[in-house]
Amino acid sequence: MKVRRPRARITHDRFARAVRAIVEPLRRRVTSAEWEPESDEPEGPQGEVGGEDAFESLLAALEFCQIQVRNLADEQVAVRRMAMLAAQEAPPEKIFRAVSREIGELLGTDYVVINRYEPDDTTASVGHWSRPSSPDVMPPLAGHWPIENGSATEIVARTGEPARIADYTHAETEMGEWARERGLRSVVACPVMVKGRVWGMIASLSTEAQPEDTEARMLQLGVFASAAIDNAEIGAELHASRARVIAASDATRRRIERNLHDGVQQRLISLGLQLRTAEACLEPGQDVLRNQLARTTQGLTDVLEDLREISRGLHPASLSRGGLRPALKSLARRFAIPVELNVSIDGRLPEPIEVAVYYIVSEALTNVLRHAHANSVRVDLSIDRGAVRVSVYDDGIGGTELGGGSGLIGLKDRTEALGGTFQLESPPGEGTSLLLKIPLPD
Incomplete structure (x- = not known):
């Protein structure tokens, strides 16, 4: 069976050499004094292009074609890029x-x-x-x-x-x-x-x-x-749409947190004070009623604490009042696993970025608690080349993926909605590292 060799790619230089290899011998033959035309046809009318000029024109035309081929090839490369x-x-x-x-x-x-x-x-x-x-x-x-x-x-x-x-x-x-x-x-x-x-x-x-x-x-x-x-x-419109959705969600969280704080929490606090006043006004010997009021007051206190925890999860008041440093410190103190927190940022950041970073760290810590089986976590926060840099590392079992219910898809979406980048490294048995960068506005 005969094997057909692949054809070599013809470059522009090879094309030019091939053109000259064909034209130059013919031109030398035409211009040679020893060459006699084999045809008995009469010469063309006066003014018609002679043999040498004809081959010069042919060569010029072929070289023009070479330029056109080069332009077309360059355009195709540019289009591909x-x-x-x-x-x-x-x-x-x-x-x-x-x-x-x-x-x-x-x-x-x-x-x-x-x-x-x-x-x-x-x-x-x-x-x-x-x-x-x-x-x-x-x-x-x-x-x-x-x-x-x-x-x-x-x-x-x-x-x-x-x-x-x-x-x-x-x-x-x-x-x-x-x-x-x-x-x-x-x-x-x-x-x-x-x-x-x-x-x-x-x-x-x-x-x-x-x-x-x-x-x-x-x-x-x-x-x-x-x-x-x-x-x-299309990408910019999608990016802006995602950013608007997240901004609307954050605004809704803040509104719910304010409503809970100014409405339900205040009424529960007032009700607790009334129960304590009623308990203090009981006559001696009313121990059964006193115990019932005490249990009710304690239950009300527990409900109020649960409501405060929900409010902190929606939008922590410490974030609005003091920024990322106190909000993240409070978050780390409440976490069930030891957290080493390093915040190298002075002053306040734009509110959308502060809210995004807080929820990213909060969700990352929750993910560690649920999936990583870690003994400790380190959170680093700094400014690097005009961007907020967030790093979360745990010493758990690793093997974390974006899918599979890890919760990391939401972090990636929130980061990219602000024009940031999201990087995950989680080799099995070597812990998990998240690195996020969110650009600061000019």
Whole structure:
């Protein structure tokens, strides 16, 4: 049986060498004085391209094809990178930055900017890229620009088609003046379509005139860029939705805790005082009634303590009054297993982060008590590179997984809803370590 060898991958350099290997011998033969045409056909009319010129044209055409093949291959690699980034559910700002870079490097332009159309008839810059050798003149991210008549921004928004401003020399728009002051000559803009609407635009800005095929190339790349941006928008909307759900849940917990404290707890305390007053007013010899009142008062005290415990679980008052340090200390004191608590944070954190960290530590300790069979727990809390770092380690049996009723899925969801990261390490027999990082707002 004959085995077919796999075909070698043809690179651009091999392609060029193959083209020259075919053309060069033919050109030498054509230009040789000893070569005589075998055909008896008459020469072409005056002005027709001769043999040497014909082969030169053929070589130029083949080299042009080589450039086109290289461009297509580079575009496919860029598309694959954008698709991989979108599939990894990268944050929107990372996707915007990557899309800008990919398009800028493929086009060989000076600058690329991605603008999103806003409801107030402005555009917001959400991502941009600059050629490394070019001055950094890009506007700050989240900066807003008006949509002015005749600008590339307005043309793309109105038509959903590419737009070109070939020369900013006499432009009177605010964007035109900004570009002219920075030495920019031309812009080519392409729409970004998300869910069938013009979401925004990608613009290539250059200090020189841009090639005629820039619009076509941007449209081809724009399809994949739009898909990546669409995915980023969906992820951002989901992230915001999860954050709103958690914030609403925390607000409900606080409201219930206040209602219990200001309503039911106060009435139970008042009732307990009345029972003690009634007990003190009993005449001598009423021991049976005295014992009944004492048991009732003690039962009421136990109910009140249970209610306070429930209130602390809903939203501890110490967290609202003093922040994480006293709230976590109180939590550690009540825990059935010794807890080594290290809090290296001074002052207060934003309320959503304080609430999230408290419940994360509380649920992690509960998980240790239920599943880990541990003898001790260590909790570390610090600020690291603009993020709150929470570490919970126990010396239990390990082997913990996210699923299986461990309760860790909820911790992961709460962490990621605030833009954080969640890491679990739990080798069997070596304990469990949780590491969470939640970014602080700028």
